Amino acid sequence: MKIRKSMTTVLAMSAGAALLVTGCGTSSNSTSTAKTNTTNTTNTTASSSATPQKGGTVTVALPEQTQINWYFPLVNSGMDSLYNFQVINELYKPLLWIGSNYQIDYKSSIASKITYNADGTVYHVYMNPKWTWSDGKPVTSKDVLFTWDLIKATSSPKAPAPWPYVGAGSGDIPQGVQSVVANGKYEFTVTLKKPANQQWFIYNGLTDLVPLPKQTFDKYPTNMTKEITYLGKNATNPNFDTVVDGPFKLADAVPSQSWTLVPNPTYPGHKALVNKVVLVYEGSNAAEFSGLKTGAINVGYLDFSQLGEKSALTSMGDIVWPAYGVSFFDEMPDFNTGTEAPFMKHLYIRQALMMGQDQSAMNQALYKGYGISQYSILPPKPMTSFLDPKLTKPIYPFNIAKGKALLEKHGWKMVNGVMTKNGQQLKFIMLYSGGSTTTTDQMEILKEDWGKEGFDVILKPMPFSTLESVISNPKDASQWGMAAGQGINWGGSYPSGGSIFGTGGGLNSGGYSNATMNALIKKTHEPAPTAADALKRLFAYEDYAAEQLPVIFTDNAAGLNVTASNVHGTQKYYNGVTGFPQFNYWWMSKSSN
DSSP states (O other): OOOEEEESSOOGGGOOOOOOBOOOSOSSOOOBOOOOOOOOOOOOSTTTTSOOOOOOEEEEEOSTTOOOOOOSSSOOGGGOBHHHHHHHHHHSOOSSOBOTTSSBOGGGSSEEEEEEOTTSOEEEEEEOTTOBOTTSOBOOHHHHHHHHHHHHHHTSTTOOTTOOOTTTTGGGTTTTEEEEEEEETTEEEEEESSOOOHHHHHHHTGGGOOOOOHHHHOSOTTOHHHHHHHHHHHTTOTTSOOSOOSSEEEEEEETTTEEEEEEOTTOOSSOOOSSEEEEEOOSOHHHHHHHHHHTSOSEEEEOGGGGGGTHHHHTTTOEEEEEOOSEEEEEEEOOSTTOSOGGGGSHHHHHHHHHTOOHHHHHHHTTTTOEEOOOSSSOSSSOOTTSOGGGGSOSSOOOHHHHHHHHHHTTOEEETTEEEETTEEOEEEEEEEOSOHHHHHHHHHHHHHHHHHTOEEEEEEEOHHHHHHHHTOGGGGGGOSEEEEEEEEOTTOOTTOHHHHSTTOTTOTTOOOOHHHHHHHHHHHSOOSSHHHHHHHHHHHHHHHHHHOSSEEEOEEOEEEEEOTTEESTTTTOOTTTOOOOGGGOEESSOOO
16 A cells, blocks of 8 residues: 655655556466556756766755654554655665556565466465665565564554554455465465455555564564554654665654665665765745755755746756656545534535636646646546546536535525525635645635635645644544645555545545445455456546545646756656655766765
8 A cells, every 4th residue: 555645736756656457367467557648757967868976965855844754664644644655665675666657666676476366365475585684684574474463453443552554444454364474485475355356455455565674673572562552652763763675774864854864785776876865854945945046955846836936946957847646636624523514524515615616727827837637536647547538527617606506505695705504604624734835825716716605714724744643633623624735646556545535544534434435446446357347447436536525626736846957867767656756766976975
């Protein structure tokens, strides 16, 4: 399960996602590629074709007010952000690395091969013996089984804080698994309780089994409650993850300042060329822009409000480039018990909100043509075969008058500028990830247009990490009616979305629950006679999501990345599929650091 939350209009290397189409009814590993127009390009500098050099320190700006505050591969819902996983994925090698072509890249995966039966109930995984931990010990099946034991324990409703595990339920992990057993030092078999769509389980289930160093972390082998309490307590400790198998180690971390990665010298894969990668905290977009101009930041981003100043960077040789991800961004209603805005549970309310959102105008005014209007879980750009073609057009086109009429049809009347019914007003608090001028402008536009329909919106900005903490805590359900400035990147997952819109899903912070939605999601998890049949099931689910609006879907804007002229590989090795940069392929020229 690679689904991660992120902010809107941020560094594109922090966003993106991927999908893999189903290969059905085969007894061997068989994958086919989803069609996409995402391409990799190299830095357009004179020295981009030069021989890569060793050395140098690359300083990367994090999105404004973003904190990295969790370093352990298993996370809870409040810590499941792309920004935490930017570091985690550099420290820990995934069992399966999804490449930019939507296929498993076995050269960068712990697994070397997967076979499965025709029913999709048995999966045999072979591990490449070349991978080792930084203490010299091999990465083996016992490390995978240790991860599996942790997943089972942290997924329990009775798991101690800070759990439960956010991935519980995705890929039917762990409840749908009959057993995980080792067949040897570098082999293991996963057996499911019932047949499954093979590619759905591989991409949403097996990907959870990131090997963890049992020899280091297994402090309480006979007491799992103590074990997961111990790991949960140390997951926020940057000095805890001392034994890793990824291309980098975490050398230093100072909250609200910087996080420093240095090469793992024992890494058997493509060794890092740079001496350091420093991820720096930015208090404001203005401060980040200043760092780009002075050269203090080598890789950063532009807020769309700063596009008019782009020439100040390009005149120095910096490259500004857009990148899109397979993702969706939204305004998420709060459906939870004790909600601040109970009327959100009515479909017609959400329809009116969707009618009151002018995506086309926001694309031009805010995103300067780099935004793509989106109406369901998948974007029209980059195009994939998983998007139902009819969803390139809106089901509920922008029409404030029609939205207002819909509310009036259901008995609401405008009183002092606010729709009112039986003494209740259409008034709610909308939290959003603050700091970005573009996001703030978007919120103001929504407030104004929804106000014309009769909604009274109270805007409340906060840091992204704080927002995620609030909306993931059921005790805070009465403190908000909608959350915005954030969204979902599919990050390598088959886009069935059970953890997002399924009842009780780990990423379903809004508390949406719908029996038909659950049934449609379930059908995408089951084996289908053909790949075409599997696609029809996926279309049915995403069509229903577009109709029912568990969230108010909004523009999918590109991230505007900025790369200094002496930094190479950022575009070539940008993976829009997973959304994670591959720092170990970056290199610097004209540097003596």
